[in-house]
Amino acid sequence: MGMRRGTNLPRMGDFNQSVILEAIRRSVEGLSRIELVEATGLSAQTVTNITRRLLDDELIAEAGRTINGPGKPRVTLRLVAGSRFSIGVHLDPAVITVVLLDIAGTVVRRRVVRAADRDPRAVVDTMAGTIDELISEAGIERARVAGIGVAAPGPLDAAGGTVIDPPKLQGWHRVPLRAVLAEATGLPVAVEKDTTAAAVGEAWTGGGAADGSFLFVYLGTGIGASLVREGDAIRGSSHNFGEVGHIIVDPDGPPCACGSRGCVEVVCTPQAIVEQAERMGVFDDDRQVSDVRAVEERFTRLCERAAAGEASAVVVLERAAASLAVLISVLANVLDIDRVVLGGPFWDRVSDTYLREIPGALHRRSATRAVREIPVTGTVVGDDVGAVGAACVVLDLALTPRASDLYLQD
Amino acid sequence: MGMRRGTNLPRMGDFNQSVILEAIRRSVEGLSRIELVEATGLSAQTVTNITRRLLDDELIAEAGRTINGPGKPRVTLRLVAGSRFSIGVHLDPAVITVVLLDIAGTVVRRRVVRAADRDPRAVVDTMAGTIDELISEAGIERARVAGIGVAAPGPLDAAGGTVIDPPKLQGWHRVPLRAVLAEATGLPVAVEKDTTAAAVGEAWTGGGAADGSFLFVYLGTGIGASLVREGDAIRGSSHNFGEVGHIIVDPDGPPCACGSRGCVEVVCTPQAIVEQAERMGVFDDDRQVSDVRAVEERFTRLCERAAAGEASAVVVLERAAASLAVLISVLANVLDIDRVVLGGPFWDRVSDTYLREIPGALHRRSATRAVREIPVTGTVVGDDVGAVGAACVVLDLALTPRASDLYLQD
Numbered sequence: 001m002g003m004r005r006g007t008n009l010p011r012m013g014d015f016n017q018s019v020i021l022e023a024i025r026r027s028v029e030g031l032s033r034i035e036l037v038e039a040t041g042l043s044a045q046t047v048t049n050i051t052r053r054l055l056d057d058e059l060i061a062e063a064g065r066t067i068n069g070p071g072k073p074r075v076t077l078r079l080v081a082g083s084r085f086s087i088g089v090h091l092d093p094a095v096i097t098v099v100l101l102d103i104a105g106t107v108v109r110r111r112v113v114r115a116a117d118r119d120p121r122a123v124v125d126t127m128a129g130t131i132d133e134l135i136s137e138a139g140i141e142r143a144r145v146a147g148i149g150v151a152a153p154g155p156l157d158a159a160g161g162t163v164i165d166p167p168k169l170q171g172w173h174r175v176p177l178r179a180v181l182a183e184a185t186g187l188p189v190a191v192e193k194d195t196t197a198a199a200v201g202e203a204w205t206g207g208g209a210a211d212g213s214f215l216f217v218y219l220g221t222g223i224g225a226s227l228v229r230e231g232d233a234i235r236g237s238s239h240n241f242g243e244v245g246h247i248i249v250d251p252d253g254p255p256c257a258c259g260s261r262g263c264v265e266v267v268c269t270p271q272a273i274v275e276q277a278e279r280m281g282v283f284d285d286d287r288q289v290s291d292v293r294a295v296e297e298r299f300t301r302l303c304e305r306a307a308a309g310e311a312s313a314v315v316v317l318e319r320a321a322a323s324l325a326v327l328i329s330v331l332a333n334v335l336d337i338d339r340v341v342l343g344g345p346f347w348d349r350v351s352d353t354y355l356r357e358i359p360g361a362l363h364r365r366s367a368t369r370a371v372r373e374i375p376v377t378g379t380v381v382g383d384d385v386g387a388v389g390a391a392c393v394v395l396d397l398a399l400t401p402r403a404s405d406l407y408l409q410d
Numbered sequence: 411m412g413m414r415r416g417t418n419l420p421r422m423g424d425f426n427q428s429v430i431l432e433a434i435r436r437s438v439e440g441l442s443r444i445e446l447v448e449a450t451g452l453s454a455q456t457v458t459n460i461t462r463r464l465l466d467d468e469l470i471a472e473a474g475r476t477i478n479g480p481g482k483p484r485v486t487l488r489l490v491a492g493s494r495f496s497i498g499v500h501l502d503p504a505v506i507t508v509v510l511l512d513i514a515g516t517v518v519r520r521r522v523v524r525a526a527d528r529d530p531r532a533v534v535d536t537m538a539g540t541i542d543e544l545i546s547e548a549g550i551e552r553a554r555v556a557g558i559g560v561a562a563p564g565p566l567d568a569a570g571g572t573v574i575d576p577p578k579l580q581g582w583h584r585v586p587l588r589a590v591l592a593e594a595t596g597l598p599v600a601v602e603k604d605t606t607a608a609a610v611g612e613a614w615t616g617g618g619a620a621d622g623s624f625l626f627v628y629l630g631t632g633i634g635a636s637l638v639r640e641g642d643a644i645r646g647s648s649h650n651f652g653e654v655g656h657i658i659v660d661p662d663g664p665p666c667a668c669g670s671r672g673c674v675e676v677v678c679t680p681q682a683i684v685e686q687a688e689r690m691g692v693f694d695d696d697r698q699v700s701d702v703r704a705v706e707e708r709f710t711r712l713c714e715r716a717a718a719g720e721a722s723a724v725v726v727l728e729r730a731a732a733s734l735a736v737l738i739s740v741l742a743n744v745l746d747i748d749r750v751v752l753g754g755p756f757w758d759r760v761s762d763t764y765l766r767e768i769p770g771a772l773h774r775r776s777a778t779r780a781v782r783e784i785p786v787t788g789t790v791v792g793d794d795v796g797a798v799g800a801a802c803v804v805l806d807l808a809l810t811p812r813a814s815d816l817y818l819q820d
Contacts, residue, residue, distance in 0.1 A: 006450040019415065041418075046418075242744060244744060247657070334745075335744075368648055371567055
């Protein structure tokens with residue numbers, strides 16, 4: 001590693017400003033200056049100086065006075081939700097979701113488009129056009145948009161913002177998404193793995209307030225995992241943290257293209273679950289096509305039939321849940337995490353079965369079961385967690401205090 | 411998570427002092443004040459003030475002057491290796507290793523004892539007695555010993571420094587090792603998982619200087635993993651990071667007590683490898699006992715015969731290497747790491763075969779093979795990596811600058 005760098009006063013000031021803004025942002029009702037002193041440990045003078053700067057920048061506003069006994073009334077400071085915005089784009093093999101988020105994490109506008117063409121150039125044009133529409137429909141100044149976050153399937157070359165060879169996106173090979181989309185929109189762009197973006201979204205918009213350390217298991221066309229520790233998403237050395245597709249979860253499972261057997265990819269994905277249901281004769285008709293939409297349609301039917309109590313469909317989903325519990329136990333035991341959040345575009349359809357089956361199976365396989373239980377919950381963000389998370393990545397980069405920002409640069 | 415706290419001047423001063431001490435410690439030849447300004451980004455005045463304090467505390471000393479052209483000669487500042495010490499204890503099912511380390515990371519004294527009795531009380535007495543001997547033999551003041559680090563098999567209850575139910579240590583159940591050993595020695599004690607301690611040792615005594623982010627795979631009586639990112643060991647939420655025993659690495663492997671098949675525990679451990687060799691008829695004689703020493707003796711013979719080129723022994727070790735490569739690929743893909751270091755008490759015996767087999771197998775299974783190669787090397791610390799690492803844990807806690815130390819406390 002490089003030598004650790006020192007810190008100095010200007011860095012300290014920037015950091016403390018982020019700390020105060022974060023405290024105000026996370027409070028539902030706003031905070032007074034005295035409450036900020038208590039929450040942050042900073043001196044009253046520092047809090048006064050920094051809040052004056054935030055008021056000048058219109059990031060916060062005074063929102064009423066409270067009189068508590070004698071002395072000056074307390075002024076409540078609140079985040080100005082409409083002071084900054086960010087755009088989140090979820091590039092999924094099936095659909096593209098675009099959201100406009102305000103600084104409070106609220107979805108102001110949302111649109112789902114199915115790109116008629118998979119060609120990267122056409123997809124980027126569709127994204128840019130949709131982004132323009134959302135900004136003008138919302139009637140906000142473009143200067144207030146901090147940037148665009150794109151959640152894309154991994155692996156990524158994050159240094160260049162490049163999508164390498166996502167297994168589920170045919171025709172995409174080393175697409176320099178960050179540069180192309182930045183050129184098309186004139187806004188700064190951050191490209192993030194969909195699974196990491198989802199975890200950032202979960203941490204930002206509620207989950208993080210309660211407990212900032214969790215494993216996020218992402219159920220999309222592929223299965224991914226991400227980790228948030230003390231509010232920060234862990235990205236790994238090349239921003240490709242959480243590639244779990246070839247972890248073996250069922251030694252009796254079907255063969256995998258990697259040469260092994262029973263990997264997550266051939267056991268836990270929607271396509272693998274649909275194929276398992278087909279092998280077990282759950283469907284009367286044969287599937288004619290194998291594209292993502294046809295698979296998704298069948299998966300939805302399978303989940304509906306399980307919800308209606310059809311035994312063979314229930315068995316298929318319970319087997320899938322048991323295998324996913326093996327994956328989650330591997331990750332929980334390696335990463336040593338406090339709790340698990342499940343989400344992603346396919347989560348809603350399986351949540352009843354999975355929340356019934358997974359917690360017990362995980363506990364039996366937990367290496368730390370003598371010390372603690374590991375709670376398992378569903379996402380608070382919902383189906384749009386990828387897009388919302390991508391927008392949160394932008395806000396997070398701009399606003400969250402990080403001790404590492406204190407280091408003096410080379 | 412709790413609210414993020416601010417920072418202030420005194421915290422900044424402590425942090426910058428750690429940064430300067432670390433810079434001097436990591437330099438082989440020592441550094442002048444001007445070089446410290448360049449290395450840390452701090453002002454000349456700050457460097458002068460802090461180095462004066464470190465000189466007063468005798469943690470550093472002036473070690474010669476260099477004249478470079480006109481102007482004042484540069485004074486080289488060096489770490490005083492004998493200014494502080496720490497003790498490292500490795501509690502292994504087979505043996506107990508105790509080392510005395512100086513602040514430069516050099517092993518000053520070392521002793522290996524076989525506890526005649528596995529009873530926790532007797533083991534702690536043996537440890538305490540050995541520690542006393544090492545300190546008095548080295549002729550150092552007890553006040554200069556910063557503390558004792560104990561590397562123990564997981565899982566641990568780290569908050570209490572308690573060894574829970576280590577699978578390989580019969581008779582140990584919820585032993586409050588930290589409290590008992592602190593009472594027996596009068597020194598502060600830190601208890602750490604053996605695998606984590608090993609990684610800290612690797613980062614402190616050389617490996618970290620070159621590149622501070624790596625996965626450490628620990629080959630002991632059990633197999634463990636640990637992670638160092640930018641010089642810091644990642645411990646997880648309950649200090650039990652890296653429990654990998656039940657990751658499936660061979661779907662055709664033997665059954666495991668967990669109910670699955672082909673787990674690390676029944677495929678990659680020395681005992682599993684010896685049993686595989688026995689099933690394949692590598693040994694002429696039958697093993698009479700199954701305790702750790704008998705297994706270790708057979709494992710050593712197996713490795714010697716592989717080194718001598720005996721085909722059946724070579725095949726067994728190559729299969730073990732292939733399975734370990736599956737584990738390493740799972741960890742590399744989940745954790746997204748730059749390089750892999752192998753070590754632990756059994757490493758030396760298998761290093762030739764493993765370093766020949768694992769790098770290629772890992773590359774084939776790497777999710778980021780399109781972006782980079784992941785180098786695989788052996789530890790720089792050697793067989794004592796657990797004990798040396800435990801001593802480094804104490805030095806690391808006392809000396810390494812951490813940005814998180816900047817936060818104001820509640």
